[in-house]
Amino acid sequence: MPRPALALVLSCLILLPFGQLPTFSETEAERQIALAPADIVRDWTIHIVTVGYRHDLINWPTLLAGLPTQRDIPFGSQTIIYNIGYQLSFANDSYLEDVRGIVMSNSVNGSETGTGLDESNLLYQKENPDEPQCIFRPRAGRCIDAYIVEDWLIANPAVTPPALGYVLYMLNFSDLDTPGHGIEHWYDAHPVDTDSGQKQDWFRLEWDNAQNPNVTLEYAGFGGRGNIYVLDPSADQWYLRWARIWWSDPPYENEYEHCTMDLEDKVQSVDLSTSAGRASLNTYLGNYLYDPIAYLMMPGQHAPAAYVNSGLLRVLVFCMDVADGIPVESLTWITNDAVQRAHLKELLPFIPWQTEIDYLDINDFPVWKTLFSTYSQVIDGKVIADGGPMFDAIYEQMRWQYVDPSDPDVNVFGVVFVKKNMEMQVYGRTYTGLGGGGQTVVWKSWERYYRPDNVTPKSGVSSTQLHETMHAMGLGHTWDYYHYVADFSYSPLGYFGSHNGTSRFDQNWVQSTYLDQMELDLRNYFRYCLNQCASSTRPETALAETKTIVSLDEAVALYDRMDWQGCFRKLSAAHDWIRRMLYSSVDDEAPVVRHWGTVPEPLNFSAFLVWAQVDDDFAGVENVTVHALVNGISEHVFECAFDGGNWTATLLGFEDSVSLEVWVDAWDWGMNRAETPRVTYTRETMEDSLRGAILLG
Structure with missing residues (x-):
C-alpha cells in the first residue's frame, strides 16, 4: 500500500468514533478481552496478629465490625475497586517472648525519659491563644526503639505476609507499666528534621518555644518503613489527648475511648467475665485499629495519584530580613532541590521529576513585597500573615508566571516566606503552611529554624514543603477529627513527628492507583485497537495482540505481589505492543537506512562509533541496533541512541579480534525490519588502510 494511502487509513482509524467502528470476526483472545470487566478489582488483605493477648478475650467478629471492607476509586465512567479482606492470628508464647526480648534490650528506663501533657494549661492556652503555656512535663518510663522493633518484625514475621496487603501487629505489654500510670512505656520512632539532621525534640509551632523544651514524641504505634504497622494499645501517649482538646470542643461527644484510655484503663473499666465487658474491650481495640487501616493502608481521604507524564516543583524562598543582617546565603540549608526531587521520585517513580x-x-x-504587605499586618511587634487571602492572591496573580496552569501534568508552585517574628493565621488558628490546587505556601518565622543560640540549625522546611506538595497532588492528612492514631507513622502527612521522606503507605497508594489508571487506560485502548486491526491478516499483528495480552496478565501478577516497578514495566511493554499491533495492521514497508558508517574511519578495533541515518515516514523508527560478528563466531548486539539526527552506538573491547563483520538493523513500529549489507573488517586490512592513510598524509 502506498505511504500516503497508509497514512490516510491510519488517520481515519484513529479518529473514527467508537459508535461507527466496523464489526469484525473475533478470535477467542479478543472475545475474552472484550468480555473482561470494565472496572478493575483488587483484593487486598490485612493480616492482624495479636501479640500478648488472651485468646478467650478476643472476639474477632466484634473487633472487625467497624473496619473498612472496600474502597471505590472513580476513574471516569469506570471504578477501581479495592476489596479489603482480613486474616487473623494469635502469636504464640515463644514469639511473644522473642518480641519482649527485643523490646527490653532496645529500650531505656528512667525518671525523665518521656513527656506528659498538662491538660489544664493546654485548655487555658486554647482559650487564651496570646498567652503561651508550658503544656509538657517530664515523666518516668521505658522508651523503646521503634525502628529496631519494626525492623525485627519485618525480618521475623509471625505470619506469611500477604502478597498484596499488610501485616498489622497489635501488641500488649501492660506488664511493663505500674498501676496509676506512675511508670509507662512508649516507642521512639526517631522523628528527625530532614534539613538539619536534628532529632525532633519540639512540637508544633504554638509550643515551639523556650517554655516547652526537650519534648519527647511518644508513639503508641509506628510503621511505614515496610509493609507493616505496629499498634500497642497498652503504650503511653499524649498526642491523642492533645488532639482531642486542641481540635475539638467539650463535651467531645464523638471521641473514642482510646484517645484518653490506654489498654490497662480500659480493662479496669469493664468486667471481662461478662460477654458485655468482652464486647466492650473488642470494640475499643477495633476502634483503635481503625485509624491506621482507614487512613494509612486503605486511605479514604486520598484522591488517586495524578495520572500524568511528568512532574515539576518550582519553589521560591524569600528572605525578608536581608536589611537586618540575615543574608540570603544563610538560608540555603533549609531545603534543596535534590532533597525534594528524591522524595517525590520515591513517591511516584514512574515519571520524570x-x-x-x-x-x-x-x-x-x-x-x-507588595503582595505580602497587602495581606499582613503588624500587631504588637509581630507580623501576622493572613494566610487564606494571601494564598489565593498568589494563586491568582503569581502562579501562572512560574508554572503553566494549563499543563495537564503535575506543576506545583511553592513559596516560602522567611521573616523574623512572623506567624500565619487562617481559619482562626495558627499554621505553618497551606497547600492545594498545585500550590504550596509556607510562612515560617526565622527563629524557628534555629536552636535558642540562633546559630545551630534546628529545622528547615523540606518536611513542610513535602507535606504541602503532597496535598497539592491530591493526598489528604493522615488524621481527621477524633481519628488521630495514623499520625503515629512515618508519613509526612500527619501533624505529629517529622521524618525524612514518604512512608511505604504513601508510596503504595500513589503507585498502585497510578498503575490502576494506567491499566484501565490500556485495556480500553486495547479494545479499541482490536476493532481497528480486525481486518489485518499479517502474522506480526497477531503476534503483537498475543504479546499485549501476555504483558497485561504479567502486569496483574506483579501488581498482586506489590512489585510496582515490575508492573509498570509490563504495562509499558503492553503499551508498546498495542502500538505495534495498530501500525503493523496498516504498514508493511520497512524503514530505510539511508547512510551509515564508522568513526574513526579507518576503524579502530579497540573502540569505534557506528552511526546511521534511518527514516520511516509513517509508523516511525522504533529501534536501531548495531551487530558485530567477532572472528566469524560470536555475535554482539549494541542498541543505538537517537541524537536528533543520527542513531549511534559505541563499540568497545575488540582489541584481540582478528576480524569484525558489522551491520545495522532497523525496526519500525509496524514490526518491519531493514538490514544493511554487512561490512567485514580484518586486522590485516585495517593495518594496510592505516599505513596508506599515513603515507597519504
Whole structure:
C-alpha cells in the first residue's frame, strides 16, 4: 500500500468514533478481552496478629465490625475497586517472648525519659491563644526503639505476609507499666528534621518555644518503613489527648475511648467475665485499629495519584530580613532541590521529576513585597500573615508566571516566606503552611529554624514543603477529627513527628492507583485497537495482540505481589505492543537506512562509533541496533541512541579480534525490519588502510 494511502487509513482509524467502528470476526483472545470487566478489582488483605493477648478475650467478629471492607476509586465512567479482606492470628508464647526480648534490650528506663501533657494549661492556652503555656512535663518510663522493633518484625514475621496487603501487629505489654500510670512505656520512632539532621525534640509551632523544651514524641504505634504497622494499645501517649482538646470542643461527644484510655484503663473499666465487658474491650481495640487501616493502608481521604507524564516543583524562598543582617546565603540549608526531587521520585517513580528552588531577597521583587504587605499586618511587634487571602492572591496573580496552569501534568508552585517574628493565621488558628490546587505556601518565622543560640540549625522546611506538595497532588492528612492514631507513622502527612521522606503507605497508594489508571487506560485502548486491526491478516499483528495480552496478565501478577516497578514495566511493554499491533495492521514497508558508517574511519578495533541515518515516514523508527560478528563466531548486539539526527552506538573491547563483520538493523513500529549489507573488517586490512592513510598524509 502506498505511504500516503497508509497514512490516510491510519488517520481515519484513529479518529473514527467508537459508535461507527466496523464489526469484525473475533478470535477467542479478543472475545475474552472484550468480555473482561470494565472496572478493575483488587483484593487486598490485612493480616492482624495479636501479640500478648488472651485468646478467650478476643472476639474477632466484634473487633472487625467497624473496619473498612472496600474502597471505590472513580476513574471516569469506570471504578477501581479495592476489596479489603482480613486474616487473623494469635502469636504464640515463644514469639511473644522473642518480641519482649527485643523490646527490653532496645529500650531505656528512667525518671525523665518521656513527656506528659498538662491538660489544664493546654485548655487555658486554647482559650487564651496570646498567652503561651508550658503544656509538657517530664515523666518516668521505658522508651523503646521503634525502628529496631519494626525492623525485627519485618525480618521475623509471625505470619506469611500477604502478597498484596499488610501485616498489622497489635501488641500488649501492660506488664511493663505500674498501676496509676506512675511508670509507662512508649516507642521512639526517631522523628528527625530532614534539613538539619536534628532529632525532633519540639512540637508544633504554638509550643515551639523556650517554655516547652526537650519534648519527647511518644508513639503508641509506628510503621511505614515496610509493609507493616505496629499498634500497642497498652503504650503511653499524649498526642491523642492533645488532639482531642486542641481540635475539638467539650463535651467531645464523638471521641473514642482510646484517645484518653490506654489498654490497662480500659480493662479496669469493664468486667471481662461478662460477654458485655468482652464486647466492650473488642470494640475499643477495633476502634483503635481503625485509624491506621482507614487512613494509612486503605486511605479514604486520598484522591488517586495524578495520572500524568511528568512532574515539576518550582519553589521560591524569600528572605525578608536581608536589611537586618540575615543574608540570603544563610538560608540555603533549609531545603534543596535534590532533597525534594528524591522524595517525590520515591513517591511516584514512574515519571520524570524536575525541581527548581531559588533563594531570593524579597527587596529585589517589589511585586512580591507588595503582595505580602497587602495581606499582613503588624500587631504588637509581630507580623501576622493572613494566610487564606494571601494564598489565593498568589494563586491568582503569581502562579501562572512560574508554572503553566494549563499543563495537564503535575506543576506545583511553592513559596516560602522567611521573616523574623512572623506567624500565619487562617481559619482562626495558627499554621505553618497551606497547600492545594498545585500550590504550596509556607510562612515560617526565622527563629524557628534555629536552636535558642540562633546559630545551630534546628529545622528547615523540606518536611513542610513535602507535606504541602503532597496535598497539592491530591493526598489528604493522615488524621481527621477524633481519628488521630495514623499520625503515629512515618508519613509526612500527619501533624505529629517529622521524618525524612514518604512512608511505604504513601508510596503504595500513589503507585498502585497510578498503575490502576494506567491499566484501565490500556485495556480500553486495547479494545479499541482490536476493532481497528480486525481486518489485518499479517502474522506480526497477531503476534503483537498475543504479546499485549501476555504483558497485561504479567502486569496483574506483579501488581498482586506489590512489585510496582515490575508492573509498570509490563504495562509499558503492553503499551508498546498495542502500538505495534495498530501500525503493523496498516504498514508493511520497512524503514530505510539511508547512510551509515564508522568513526574513526579507518576503524579502530579497540573502540569505534557506528552511526546511521534511518527514516520511516509513517509508523516511525522504533529501534536501531548495531551487530558485530567477532572472528566469524560470536555475535554482539549494541542498541543505538537517537541524537536528533543520527542513531549511534559505541563499540568497545575488540582489541584481540582478528576480524569484525558489522551491520545495522532497523525496526519500525509496524514490526518491519531493514538490514544493511554487512561490512567485514580484518586486522590485516585495517593495518594496510592505516599505513596508506599515513603515507597519504
